[in-house]
Amino acid sequence: MDAAEFIYPNDPHVAWSIMIVLYPYITGLVAGAFVVSSLYHVFDQQVLKPVARLALVTALCFCMFATLPLLLHLHHPERAFNIMITPNATSAMAGFGFIYSFYMLLLVIEVWLVFRPDIVERVNTNHGIRRWVYLVLSLGVPRITEQSLKIDRRLIRILAVVGIPAACVLHGYVGFLFGAVKANPWWSTALMPVIFLISAVLSGIAVLLALYVFICWRHQVAPEIECLRTLVRYLWIALITAFSLEALELIHMGYEAGSEWHILRTLLTEKLAVSYVLVQVIVGSLVPLVLLSVAVIAKPSRRMTVWIACIAAVLILVQVFAMRWNVVIGGQLFSKSFRGFVEYRISWFGREGILAAAVVLMLPFIALYGANRVLPISTADDH
């Protein structure tokens, strides 16, 4: 017999806010975009050339702001560096500073190496302040030889190879942060890191697809159809994998129907009815699955493919956000008494409000726009 609603007294204060939703969302985009760039640099997928640079810089731009939601969330942001100064080896969270710094460094170096020829060229073709900007970017070495280019290329390859496991660690680790919380039956599953990782790749491909089509549209050029079709195929595979894993996890929970299943069932069917059932499953997964299946199997016209890719990419971006939301916020909507629910009230203003979240989400795109003005990121320019 179900007990009547009862919540523990500290549970109404939802401790992890929308900022903790954004954090895995942003790192997921970083990891996903990087994996796409590595497909080109490591696995020599020439067909992805039009988005290879975009992928790398997108990863960097998102990575730059990955710590921002965390800082906005911390109640003592001024002590944030304690996490690296006095790390606790048993804490999953303590690894963040090191993993993040390593990854950021790797990205910066790889981006610099990839763009070095362009930077050097611009040092020599610009004057005045612009020249100085490029000179600084070239680290004061505005020269390139055949041999240095060869070394650069080898380094890029090495970094891209190292970057793949690093991206997996960066994001798998985020999943582990949740998966290892045995206090929370909605989080505590060994599948969590894998689910996070696959949905990261999914969101990364989706954001690249959307950006690529957008940039082409802005430049009034047609997207490379083979590149687009390849991305659509990857997106389709990633979506099927992510969706299957998530479904598997849920079916497993429901089939086992452990002591906490009653609260999780109510959570899913009532409290998260919109964000989970409608947004994450129906609109964000099933609809794009149908669309992408059509695009992959029926091979529609170029125009149609672009439309399908765009719509599916946007829906998937919404889906992955909803998935993060349902994990992070959903996991806090039931009391640890497992006898009742609490409400998450989000305000518009304030450090952890909707506006701050919107700004955090927009900053990487602004950075990308800025970077695109300085360096030839989108190959649409080449057309």
Added chain:
Amino acid sequence: MVEPSDELKISKDRSECDGCDTQCACNATHDLSPPDTNLTTGPEISNDADRRNFLKQATTITLGALSLTVLPWSRDNDDGKNVGGGSATPIVYGFLVDTEKCIGAGKCLTACRVENDVPEGYSRTWVERYIHYKDGRVEVDRVPESGYHAAGLVDIDSELIDRSYFVPKLCNHCEDAPCNQVCPVHASFTSPEGVELIDTDSCIGCAYCVQACPYGVRFVNPNTNSADKCTWCYHRITQNEKPACVEACPVDARVFGRLDDPESELNRRLAKVPHHVLREHLGTHPKLHYIGLSGEVN
């Protein structure tokens, strides 16, 4: 909130002690921290080195206090050993809640709030009431801090119920504490006596420990912006005083003492009857034990 009883006023006065010179735990507490933060965390320790020093100091002080022949608690412990006895083995504190004794008076709630300056809307301890109706329903609610009658709640017709009982909740001071495990900066740490404490000077306020505690006893204190929870009144127990809630309980439903001493009142009471810990399957190994725990309590 009800007016603190005389007993509670004494507690509050005790916590406002300005500290004595150098040789007692009271000093360790008061000298190292401003009174308000001290109240929320027990001892306040500013960094690793300080913490180590403090812990050394606290151990010395505690062991020193143990060598005293006249213990403030001896009157309650009839054996005079509960928190004392200068044994060389480390002290391990434990806590016992006797749900068969608890009458839901709620005195402990006010005592804790006053003693530890717990902000409204948050609780370091609470008391749950379980009501088993004859029709099979089980209802759970929380004892209001002012007591059921003062809170204007209506009586339940005893004809309708099979049984009803109260379950006080507080930090379990788990031996394998997940809160401690997940804290990225060592701000959650274990005292030499096995008491789980928070260093409010190094806590970054990430709330990971809040998520990791299966018992929902942690919160981020809006005044200190650091994690907060029951410390078993560490600032009191290191001075050989009882936790405020234990002192306030009119029926001895809360017992604090030494787990490492087979003669302590705690162990003697635990030895007599079956007892359980909460959510044993999680492997946290709580040092808070319950007598008379029903299966539906988690």
